[in-house]
Amino acid sequence: MKKLWACALLSALTMCAQPLRVAIAGLEHGHVDGFLNSLKSHPDVKVVGVYEADTALAREYAKQFGLAQDLFYTDLAAMIEKVKPEAVSIFSSTYDHPAIVEACAAHHIDAMMEKPLAVDMSGARRIRDAATRGHIHVIVNYETTWYPTHAAIWDFMKVRHAGGDIRKMVAMDGHEGPKEIGVGPAFLGWLTDPVKNGAGALFDFGCYGANLMTWLMDDQRPVAVTAVLQTFKPQIYARVDDEATVLVEYPKAQGIIQASWNWPIGRKDFEVYAERGYAIATGRDNLRTQVRGGQVEISSPSPLPPDHRDYMEYLTAVVRGRIPPTGLSSLENNIVATEILSAARESAKTGRRVVLH
Numbered sequence: 001m002k003k004l005w006a007c008a009l010l011s012a013l014t015m016c017a018q019p020l021r022v023a024i025a026g027l028e029h030g031h032v033d034g035f036l037n038s039l040k041s042h043p044d045v046k047v048v049g050v051y052e053a054d055t056a057l058a059r060e061y062a063k064q065f066g067l068a069q070d071l072f073y074t075d076l077a078a079m080i081e082k083v084k085p086e087a088v089s090i091f092s093s094t095y096d097h098p099a100i101v102e103a104c105a106a107h108h109i110d111a112m113m114e115k116p117l118a119v120d121m122s123g124a125r126r127i128r129d130a131a132t133r134g135h136i137h138v139i140v141n142y143e144t145t146w147y148p149t150h151a152a153i154w155d156f157m158k159v160r161h162a163g164g165d166i167r168k169m170v171a172m173d174g175h176e177g178p179k180e181i182g183v184g185p186a187f188l189g190w191l192t193d194p195v196k197n198g199a200g201a202l203f204d205f206g207c208y209g210a211n212l213m214t215w216l217m218d219d220q221r222p223v224a225v226t227a228v229l230q231t232f233k234p235q236i237y238a239r240v241d242d243e244a245t246v247l248v249e250y251p252k253a254q255g256i257i258q259a260s261w262n263w264p265i266g267r268k269d270f271e272v273y274a275e276r277g278y279a280i281a282t283g284r285d286n287l288r289t290q291v292r293g294g295q296v297e298i299s300s301p302s303p304l305p306p307d308h309r310d311y312m313e314y315l316t317a318v319v320r321g322r323i324p325p326t327g328l329s330s331l332e333n334n335i336v337a338t339e340i341l342s343a344a345r346e347s348a349k350t351g352r353r354v355v356l357h
Contacts, residue, residue: 019046023085026092027052030187049083051076093190098126105134112139116207117334119198124338141311145328148301149281164275169255171209175266200240201261209257210337224249226353227344246344
């Protein structure tokens, strides 16, 4: 018995010492560039396969990043069966997330996807049901999850309760527009497709605010959602919104999501106002807080702890069993975030406040 236990322990330790075997599903999402570039600084992660049905796009990435041709597959299930990854990192259109997660679940492989979770609640439920059937973890990656400023806001508002109960949250996310900043044609093609993206700026950038607000509200569903969507540049974005403002109502708080492809300068800022204090994050490193009667405090919060500093560390820690997926990355949070975005789309379409409770 002792020998068997020792062998099992040695096997586990050997596995943990090896790089995490990750397969990529889809190359349409431009954030895959960041993932591939990050491999240089993450020797603990190894790409063992790439699924992409568009062979021209696959050749483009093989050439750009020096990837071997035998890494590429045009059949997702065949790739998973052949390379046996420990996890799959999804860089497809949002519309394709459910089908890819279902393929991962069939093989009991954990999955991480680029935000948002799904284009509608039907897709979100498919993902939830597949994760349950396959007993897999599903992680949703947002750039803002790894901002030290947001962890500091959580500490200020939720751990220390320095500001009292939260009353208002304002999320401002966006840039000049995907075409304006030069995203690739494959990425631009589905971002501006109302089916594959779910909307325009609303889903592309509104998801950040929905994610953060759901987190601070402890994953509770809002009471109601009201939204206004506009297209200021129809010559570029003929089929989707490029400007979105969403009011999210909670029993004792409000959230305001401002998602835009019209900011003069890109931004990801988050403001939280409570009974007796506020916290304002400007990007990942600049935080301003104040409590009634006190002085304004400006800080640059400390880096996040190991396993939480970026999505590669986090994915490895989840798959290897060191931590469970919780908070901003969790499936529970992102199902609620999808409901907020779906309700916002419906509100803008009908011109009515959409009640969720």
